[in-house]
Amino acid sequence: MGPHARTRRTAAAAKEHSGSQLGLIRNQSIFEKLEPLAVVIRTRRRQKLAIASDQEDTLYLVRRGFMLAQASLAGNRTQILSILTPGDVYRTAAMPPLAGTALTSTNDQGEVWRVRWPVASEGPSRDSALENLLSRQLAEQAARLALHAAIVGGLTGEERVASLYAELALRTGKASHAGVTFEMPISRVDIAEYLSLNADTVSRIVSRMRARGLIAEAGRGFILCRDIEALMRECPVARTLEAMHPAKLITAQVA
Amino acid sequence: MGPHARTRRTAAAAKEHSGSQLGLIRNQSIFEKLEPLAVVIRTRRRQKLAIASDQEDTLYLVRRGFMLAQASLAGNRTQILSILTPGDVYRTAAMPPLAGTALTSTNDQGEVWRVRWPVASEGPSRDSALENLLSRQLAEQAARLALHAAIVGGLTGEERVASLYAELALRTGKASHAGVTFEMPISRVDIAEYLSLNADTVSRIVSRMRARGLIAEAGRGFILCRDIEALMRECPVARTLEAMHPAKLITAQVA
DNA sequence: AGCGAAACTTGATGAAGGTCAAGGCCGAGC
DNA sequence: GCTCGGCCTTGACCTTCATCAAGTTTCGCT
Numbered sequence: 001m002g003p004h005a006r007t008r009r010t011a012a013a014a015k016e017h018s019g020s021q022l023g024l025i026r027n028q029s030i031f032e033k034l035e036p037l038a039v040v041i042r043t044r045r046r047q048k049l050a051i052a053s054d055q056e057d058t059l060y061l062v063r064r065g066f067m068l069a070q071a072s073l074a075g076n077r078t079q080i081l082s083i084l085t086p087g088d089v090y091r092t093a094a095m096p097p098l099a100g101t102a103l104t105s106t107n108d109q110g111e112v113w114r115v116r117w118p119v120a121s122e123g124p125s126r127d128s129a130l131e132n133l134l135s136r137q138l139a140e141q142a143a144r145l146a147l148h149a150a151i152v153g154g155l156t157g158e159e160r161v162a163s164l165y166a167e168l169a170l171r172t173g174k175a176s177h178a179g180v181t182f183e184m185p186i187s188r189v190d191i192a193e194y195l196s197l198n199a200d201t202v203s204r205i206v207s208r209m210r211a212r213g214l215i216a217e218a219g220r221g222f223i224l225c226r227d228i229e230a231l232m233r234e235c236p237v238a239r240t241l242e243a244m245h246p247a248k249l250i251t252a253q254v255a
Numbered sequence: 256m257g258p259h260a261r262t263r264r265t266a267a268a269a270k271e272h273s274g275s276q277l278g279l280i281r282n283q284s285i286f287e288k289l290e291p292l293a294v295v296i297r298t299r300r301r302q303k304l305a306i307a308s309d310q311e312d313t314l315y316l317v318r319r320g321f322m323l324a325q326a327s328l329a330g331n332r333t334q335i336l337s338i339l340t341p342g343d344v345y346r347t348a349a350m351p352p353l354a355g356t357a358l359t360s361t362n363d364q365g366e367v368w369r370v371r372w373p374v375a376s377e378g379p380s381r382d383s384a385l386e387n388l389l390s391r392q393l394a395e396q397a398a399r400l401a402l403h404a405a406i407v408g409g410l411t412g413e414e415r416v417a418s419l420y421a422e423l424a425l426r427t428g429k430a431s432h433a434g435v436t437f438e439m440p441i442s443r444v445d446i447a448e449y450l451s452l453n454a455d456t457v458s459r460i461v462s463r464m465r466a467r468g469l470i471a472e473a474g475r476g477f478i479l480c481r482d483i484e485a486l487m488r489e490c491p492v493a494r495t496l497e498a499m500h501p502a503k504l505i506t507a508q509v510a
Numbered sequence: 511a512g513c514g515a516a517a518c519t520t521g522a523t524g525a526a527g528g529t530c531a532a533g534g535c536c537g538a539g540c
Numbered sequence: 541g542c543t544c545g546g547c548c549t550t551g552a553c554c555t556t557c558a559t560c561a562a563g564t565t566t567c568g569c570t
Contacts, residue, residue: 053498057394071401073409074491081401093394096402097498121390128377135376135390139312139348142397146326146336147351149404153451154328157527188548196408198528203549220536236329243308243352412557443518453558458519475566511570518565525558534549540542 027087030133031061034120038113043067043105049112053097057117059134060090060103065110066185070193072100080194082145083186085171089137091117106185140244147240152196155236160195161205162234163241165215169225170245179226181218209234282342285388286316289375293368298322298360304367308352312372314389315345315358320365321440325448327355335449337400338441340426344392346372361440395499402495407451410491415450416460417489418496420470424480425500434481436473464489 041049043065051058060067062084069082069090078100084090095101103112120134151163165184173182188206192199209215214231218224225231232238296304298320306313315322317339324337324345333355339345350356358367375389406418420439428437443461447454464470469486473479480486487493 071405073405077409077491079405079409081404091394091397093391094397094401096398096405096495098402098405098492098495121387122383132376136348138393138397139346142346142349142393142400143351145397145400145404146349147353149336149400149407150326150328150334150351150353152404152408154332154334187546199547200529200549201527204527207549236332237353240351240353442516454517455519455559456557458517459557462519513569514567515569516565516567519563520561521563522561523559526556528553528555530553531551532549533551535547537546538544540544 027133030127030129031087033127033130034061034113034115037119038115041112041114043107043110043112045105045108047105047110049103051092051095051101051103053099053101055092057091057093059092059115059117059120061113061115062086062088062090063111063113065105065107066183067110067112068104068106068186068190068194069095070100070102070104071095071098073098078193079196080186080190082141082148083168083194087137089134089141091138091141093117094138094142106190143244147237147244151237157195157197157201158205158208159234159236160197161191161202161209162214162231163237164191164195165209165223165225166228166231166235166238167241167245168223169228169231170241173225173228179224180228181222181224184221184223282388285382285384286342288382288385289316289368289370292374293370296367296369298362298365298367300360300363302360302365304358304369306347306350306356306358308354308356310347312346312348314347314370314372314375316368316370317341317343317345318366318368320360320362321438322365322367323359323361323441323445323449324350325355325357325359326350326353328353333448334451335441335445337396337403338423338449342392344389344396346393346396348372349393349397361445398499402492402499406492412450412452412456413460413463414489414491415452416446416457416464417469417486418492419446419450420464420478420480421483421486421490421493422496422500423478424483424486425496428480428483434479435483436477436479439476439478 038061043049049060064086067084067088067090068080069084070078070080072078081095082090084103090103092101105112121131151160155163168184169180169182173180186194188199188202191197192202195202197205206215210217214225214227214234216224216226232242235241293316298304304315319341322339322343322345323335324339325333325335327333336350337345339358345358347356360367376386406415410418423439424435424437428435441449443454443457446452447457450457452460461470465472469480469482469489471479471481487497490496
């Protein structure tokens with residue numbers, strides 16, 4: 001039982017940005033073939049899509065906003081297993097049957113498509129481009145889970161936080177003259193649950209990083225990183241993160 | 256840098272048992288269609304199949320013996336990400352491009368099939384049973400990775416060790432009059448690298464579990480658990496493990 | 511049988527991070 | 541503009557586990 005209630009976060013500033021910043025989905029056109037087969041879900045902030053462990057194998061496609069894949073272990077220990085951005089997929093059979101399994105939206109204006117897995121994988125379309133894309137995306141999600149396990153298991157608190165910031169910068173950041181700006185879609189509590197730390201500890205670590213100039217606030221819920229290379233140096237898996245995410249940032253900066 | 260060199264372990268007793276105990280592979284017949292397309296690899300104990308991050312997407316099928324999927328983080332921090340038993344699959348694209356990624360056999364007499372992914376997924380056979388099986392198996396591996404991340408992130412040392420023992424009991428154990436016997440294919444160091452603990456700590460925890468009667472040695476490399484329910488009670492994810500692994504043990508005991 | 515190396519055990523000590531507690535900041539709504 | 545509640549910060553203290561060190565046990569080999 002958490003001693004303090006920490007459950008909400010403002011999103012006013014985030015709304016507009018996320019639209020423009022995250023509107024472009026990789027492989028947009030291929031996924032769009034699924035739209036007629038899918039149930040489109042509009043989400044509000046903190047809205048939870050519960051996932052029962054006995055439900056049919058189902059595919060979720062994140063279209064807009066961030067979604068958190070979460071589950072809990074016995075005794076109120078909630079964990080965030082994955083942070084999903086637009087274009088990411090979530091297959092229920094690829095997650096363990098833990099209590100409290102759910103997808104939670106961090107934004108108002110989020111959009112998720114839900115498709116029954118058999119329909120998506122062998123539906124009427126029988127489209128080999130779609131099949132390959134799904135297979136590749138699911139493999140990528142698995143790779144991220146494995147990396148996350150390695151990060152949580154093998155890195156110190158500071159390194160974990162640096163990894164999270166570096167990953168978000170690479171996945172969703174925008175390079176500008178001043179550095180890289182990205183949205184931090186989740187609260188300290190969420191970060192703690194994702195990195196298997198404690199919210200107080202996360203706060204301390206972030207404060208230290210701020211003091212060292214590694215990151216700076218750029219409006220509520222947004223981070224500015226003036227020197228992404230310095231941030232990457234704090235993070236032992238930087239090379240791996242770069243390899244996994246199209247390194248548009250780095251090249252954009254160099255160009 | 257580990258202060259002590261700890262790199263070998265005897266397998267004399269293990270050899271014979273693993274043949275009989277693990278000879279039966281789930282979905283044997285469907286996978287066998289891949290044999291003509293695969294490179295069959297016979298392994299020796301501690302043999303390492305290195306996996307370069309730039310290699311083509313490749314599928315490995317474990318046929319006999321245990322294999323450990325490992326990778327390292329910067330600075331000699333090796334981690335075991337997954338323990339594979341016969342019937343399990345490993346797709347390189349579903350693992351992050353970390354340095355030192357490899358599959359290591361724990362047994363002499365291991366056997367692994369290697370197939371290029373495009374061949375396996377859309378090869379000449381174009382077999383929908385095989386396709387579905389592969390897809391399901393890969394999802395299962397991903398689910399195990401996610402569960403492992405949750406265990407490492409959310410449980411105490413004792414709970415993690417209990418979870419590992421419980422999982423191995425469910426996955427590979429044999430019920431008998433005295434309880435459940437299963438092979439412990441990995442050393443203290445390996446356990447530590449899998450659970451993100453320290454080998455000394457693992458030793459202490461196992462000693463404590465032995466003292467409490469939760470487990471007992473049953474010959475080198477084999478464990479006897481007289482009361483599997485008691486072991487499961489130590490482990491907060493027991494219900495999840497049961498759901499993920501055909502609970503033949505429990506039913507066999509009850510029957 | 512005996513040696514050497516790997517593997518395991520166990521104690522002493524310290525550091526990283528969790529827990530508890532108190533307060534500060536800021537946006538939403540009146 | 542004020543107040544309420546969610547969220548964040550920071551300090552003091554304590555637990556868990558890593559590290560270091562010194563054994564003991566097991567097994568392969570001659």
